Amino acid sequence: MFGLFDKSQKIKGTVVLMPKNVLDVNELNAVKNGGVDGFVSGVFDTVTDVAGQVVDSATAIFSRNVSFKLISATSTDAKGNGKVGTESYLEKHIPTLPTLGNRRDAFNIHFEWDSSFGIPGAFYIRNFTYDEFFLVSVTLEDIPNHGSIHFVCNSWVYNFKNYKKDRIFFANNTYLPSATPAPLVKYRKEELEVLRGDGTGERKEWERIYDYDVYNDLGNPDSDKNLARPVLGGSSTYPYPRRVRTGRKATKKDPKSERPAGEIYMPRDEKFGHLKSSDFLTYGLKSTSQELLPSLENVFDSDFTWNEFDSFQEVRDLFEGGIKLPTGVLSDISPLPIFKEIFRSDGESVLQFPPPHVVKVNKSAWMTDDEFAREMIAGVNPNVIRCLQEFPPQSKLDPTLYGDQTSTITKEKLEINMGGVTVEKALSAKRLFILDYQDAFIPYLTRINKLPTAKAYATRTILFLKDDGTLKPLVIELSKPHPSGDNLGPVSKVVLPAIDGVDSTIWLLAKAHVIVNDSGYHQLMSHWLNTHAVMEPFAIATNRHLSVIHPIYKLIYPHYRDTININALARQNLINAGGTIEQSFLPGRYSMEMSSAVYKNWVFTDQSLPADLIKRGLAVEDPSAPHGLRLVIEDYPYAVDGLEIWDAIKTWVQDYVSLYYPTDVAVQKDTELQAWWKEAVEKGHADLKDKPWWPKMQTLQELIESCSTIIWIASALHAAVNFGQYPYGGFILNRPTLSRRFIPEPGTKEYDEMVKSPQTAYLRTITSKRQTIIDLTVIEILSRHASDEIYLGERDNPNWTSDSKALEAFKKFGSKLTEIEGKITARNNNSSMKNRCGPVELPYTLLIPSSKAGLTFRGIPNSISI
Missing domain, CATH: 3.10.450.60 (Nuclear Transport Factor 2; Chain: A,)
Structure with a gap:
């Protein structure tokens, strides 16, 4: 009888997460000792619960050890903030969801709900277990008068005691700050405050704080005076983009420099870990510097004559038959899969690289x-x-x-x-x-x-x-x-x-x-500086000032995936004092200083492809020509293909941005947007902040052009200067x-x-x-696509937004990229375009958007992910 008047009911949710050990191949010894397959399978050994029932370890760890509280987007508490629901826990584990090699476990959960609570717009989560886990998504089903709600999370969640405030996640709705539902305003602001931190202290592994610092961690003067390097950034002598602040202690011999560390802090969600392949890239680079190079040093120190090639054929032997190494050189080298193509596994100490594309035909x-x-x-x-x-x-x-x-x-x-x-x-x-x-x-x-x-x-x-x-x-x-x-x-x-x-x-x-000039300039300026380094400040500012429910965050955040991580890894193993870049490229210890000198003349607005071509005199504006530009060299593969990609990006950005900003005034009044841009310029690129060419971010056109440029740098520009490194440079x-x-x-x-x-x-x-050997080992790794790569025109979750018009515009973008692929292929098959393949008969495919995993000489990832 009373049930007829009881408004309360339960709404069902599905929580998808991944236990730490599925993703975190962070113990290299585990891979060495048992192999990756054995290591991963061991994570899911069966255990016995308190009732004597045999369950898998994921159930034992997570069942009733993770709690959720829904936050209303339509109903408020006495203080005017979104009403917080009662605590609910994960329930019985349901069958595993098969994925691309990373195990995702789905859990049921039920929330108490009544009509007075309204529509959920966020939730709090507490992890009571010892280990962190990766929260993939939460879906609420059949909410009365509303339907389903998706929360795309993709975040590591540590034990709740590590956080000053409970972790919060928002539904996949999109709001400008002024349009945020009133019950969510407080939560939106508080989450950004957490991400900004207070700028003090040494950062800890579990933290999610994004802040700025100069490049003061490249040298190691405490180890060797010859490893001292100048601080880049913060001066007119050595200007530089900023990197993520770690707060490490200073070196003893140089109080302006930070001590090197075994692991460099980065906000936890920036670390590799979505798939094992990404970790292999990480460990491949680390093993190169920490295991391969010392082993090779022993060879060269003991047998100096082995240091020289005696013929062009001996160079070709690197990939045609291999080069016999002195006995014992491979004894301590990691057996990671990244090295399997380099070192034969049949007991012979033979070095053999994959054939570079440039000599495959001729x-x-x-x-x-x-x-x-x-x-x-x-x-x-x-x-x-x-x-x-x-x-x-x-x-x-x-x-x-x-x-x-x-x-x-x-x-x-x-x-x-x-x-x-x-x-x-x-x-x-x-x-x-x-x-x-x-x-x-x-x-x-x-x-x-x-x-x-x-x-x-x-x-x-x-x-x-x-x-x-x-x-x-x-x-x-x-x-x-x-x-x-x-x-x-x-x-x-x-x-x-x-x-x-x-x-x-x-x-x-x-x-x-x-x-040799071109190789050094390419690696340090065209590649590292003009893509990796200049992009990191934008990634930092985006996380500090644009809420995850901000439309511009949803637009550009995928284009920062893994960039902070790979940059930190580079500072640790590649561009650091004595690192592989200093060892194998002409500028040596002056490499980063040279990139600083070039940064003095870096101009953000010149990074768009049309502006770059015009500045170099390789195109002139012509409204009657394709893309509004007439190329001086008509058959210029990078420019021809690139302009098609640029126009597709800009059209997508314009279609998307126009959904939320009908006028210039809307751009001007967006408080988060203005704070984001101001800080990206004044703190992220502080040494160039007074340059007159920075967009003022006062018009819709400035917003469209700036976002298009950021996406272009992170995707197509990086692809063009990165994934051809081994195909061209693998033949030294x-x-x-x-x-x-x-x-x-x-x-x-x-x-x-x-x-x-x-x-x-x-x-x-x-x-x-x-x-x-040093150079080829590194560029062979850097030229590869991971198997979990996400390419231009793709997203890692189809529910990245609830806005149907945005989804339709994105679908249109993907279709356009598919069309461009066909055009590029047709041009490569056109024998009258002599620059497309050239004497080496190698078609220009670097700007074809899609790719498989591996060394493919094609594919435009969303971001600078390697």
């Missing part, structure tokens, strides 16, 4: 001038070449410090190979191009050339656009500082193309010096990373050797065997 075409030129517009570093605007090429370096750096190339030397076209006509017709590394390297060359094995030039290469649309190198200028002082200007030599005799060897060596003859000799002068022993054996001269000039 083994010698890399040596041609056509391929040398083509890779400037279709290689791994296609965004440095620019149209030559003046002749002779000029420098922007301070002449009081570096003398007159004006090029010594003459018109006469250029015109030798221009088929009767004059320099004046070629300039006016936009047919001359330059790859110019003079200003980037000259300030550092005196110091670089004092390093033990470095002998390098700063290079300028001028190219001519032929009638068939391909580029032809005309001349290479090689410069080094004056021996009596940098201020006296460079000592330069000009090298012309040659096809036979000793001159052809000199030309080949000159091209190698150009590529094609992309050497070090130069150890200047071009020999007549009358020297080295010159005689060059005449007698051009291959030996080339091999003694470029990267040695030791550095080659």
Whole structure:
């Protein structure tokens, strides 16, 4: 009878989570000792509960040890905040949900509910167990007069005592701050306050605090004075983007620098762990620096002659048959799967890498001038070449410090190979191009050339656009500082193309010096600085100021996935003092200083592809042309494919953003948005905060352009400069990373050797065997896609928003990317487009959006995830 008037009932929920040990392959020894399969299977051994019933360990751990409290989005308590419901616990474990290799366990839960509570909009969660777990999602079903509600969580939840405030998660609704349901306003603000922290103390593993700091953890002066490095950021001398603050103690010898740590803090949800493959990438990099390299050092120290390649065939043996290693070199190296393709497992100590794509079809075409030129517009570093605007090429370096750096190339030397076209006509017709590394390297060359094995030039290469649309190198200028002082200007030599005799060897060596410049600039500036480093401040600011229910958070957050993690790993193993980048690339210990110098001239608005092409003189605005731009080199694979991707991104952003911001005033009045942008500029990029080019974030167009640029950098730009590293650079003859000799002068022993054996001269000039193995091991890892990768046009959860119009716009975006894939494939099959495949017959596929896992030479992940 009373039941007729009882408004209370229970609403069912499904909680999906993953126990720590499924994801957290953080104990490397567990992988070594038992293998990954044994390690994972051991996590789910059966145990006996208090009633004597046999259950799996997930049930034993989580059943009634995790509590939830719903928070109403429509009903308030006496203080005007969303009403908090009674505590409910996980119930009996239900069958496992199969996934891509990571075990997800689903639990039932029932909540007390009545009509006065209203519609849930958030929930509190408490973990009473010892170990953290990864909360994937919560779904509430059949809420009266409403239906289902999805909570996309994707977060690690530790024991509740580690938190000052209970963890809170919000439903997948989207609200501007001013449109937030009143009962949720307090909770929205409080969660952002938690994420910002108070800026003090050393961060702990379980914390989720996002804050800024300078790059003061690259050196290790307490270990060795030669490992001291300057602090990057916070000064006009060494400006730099900011990274996540860790709060570690200072080194003893440099109070401005932080002590290195075994594990670098990052907000817990930023750590790898969604799938084991990501952890393998982590441990592959760590094992390279901590296990592989020391083992190889022992080989080179004991047998110095093993350090040199003796022929081009020996280089090819790295992937054709392998190179026999001295006995014992592999005894301590990790058996992680990432190394299985590098080291044979049949008992032989043989080093063998996967075949690089650039020599899969043609083994010698890399040596041609056509391929040398083509890779400037279709290689791994296609965004440095620019149209030559003046002749002779000029420098922007301070002449009081570096003398007159004006090029010594003459018109006469250029015109030798221009088929009767004059320099004046070629300039006016936009047919001359330059790859110019003079200003980037000259300030550092005196110091670089004092390093033990470095002998390098700063290079300028001028190219001519032929009638068939391909580029032809005309001349290479090689410069080094004056021996009596940098201020006296460079000592330069000009090298012309040659096809036979000793001159052809000199030309080949000159091209190698150009590529060594290009390799260093690519790795440090085009790749690390212009994608990894500049993106981290935006990721920090987004988490500090945009609520998870903010529309712009939902738009751009997927494009930060794993970036903070991989950057921390890089500071620990790759770009740190003595790390693999310093060991295997030309600038050595000055690598990061050089990237700081380039950052001085970094401009956010120039990072959009159209702006970049216009700035480099490779495109002009033309409303009648595709994408509103007319390319100077029509068959420019990076630009042609990239503009299609850029337009797809911008259209998606415009469609999405316009759903929430009908006017410029709406942008101006969004308090979270304004705080986000202000801090990203003034704290995240503090050393450039006064530059006039920063968008003011006062108009809808500024918001669309800025978000499009962030997404472009994180996805397509990074893909273009990252995933071709091994396909092109895995063959070290094609992309050497070090130069150890200047071009020999007549009358020297080295010159005689060059005449007698051009291959030996080339091999003694470029990267040695030791550095080659270091370099290839790292770039082979960095060029791979993890099996849990999420690509442009995809999301990790179909319920990322409840907004049907946003979902429809996103579906349209995905369809457009599929269409672009087809167009790229068609262009690669068009034999009239000679730059698409080139002499090496390698189609340009780096900007094809989709990919499988592994070393694929294609695929645009959402984010800088490796």
